[in-house]
Amino acid sequence: MDHVLQTTIIVNGVSVTRAIPARQHLVDFLREEMGLTGSHVGCEHGVCGACTIRVDGKIVRGCLMLAVQANGRKVDTIEGLSDSGELADLQRAFHEHNALQCGFCTPGMLMAAQDLVATLPQATRDDIRDHLSGNYCRCTGYHAIVDAVEAVLISRRGGKR
Secondary structure, X not given: OOOEEEEEEEEOOEEEEEEEEOOOEHXXXXXXXXXXXXXXXXXXXXXXXXXXXXXXXXXXXXXXXXXXXXXXXXXXXXXXXXXXOOOHHHHHHXXXXXXXXXXXXXXXXHHHHHHHXXXXXXXXXXXXXXXXXXXXXXXXXXXXXXXXXXXXXXXXXXXXX
């Protein structure tokens, strides 16, 4: 029998208190208990990046973090960032550059891309590739994804390369 712990997490700006099994991963809690299915479960080893979410402003792998470890912390999902408009220019650029195909990696890729544009506004194409290297995409070959992120960076810099 798994221990259950009373846990309070701020999910996309809303405080949520639940009795959570001690061994439940954060991505599973978000998907199964909160109905936030944008973050995907891929490898379940923290390698593919499909489960990327943001905890206290830093991107993490939701499959490696237990939900109870998020007690008292702020968790942002792809749904929260999309609803707030924080991802609007990246979403538009991904669409315009055909930087998504099957869509499985897209939420995690957008979370990682947003982290990059927020923390490294002068990023180069090499920086983009390096930052996104922890997010696997089996469909696009990454070129269009790098193009999309670069376009957003240039736009946010006022058109300056």
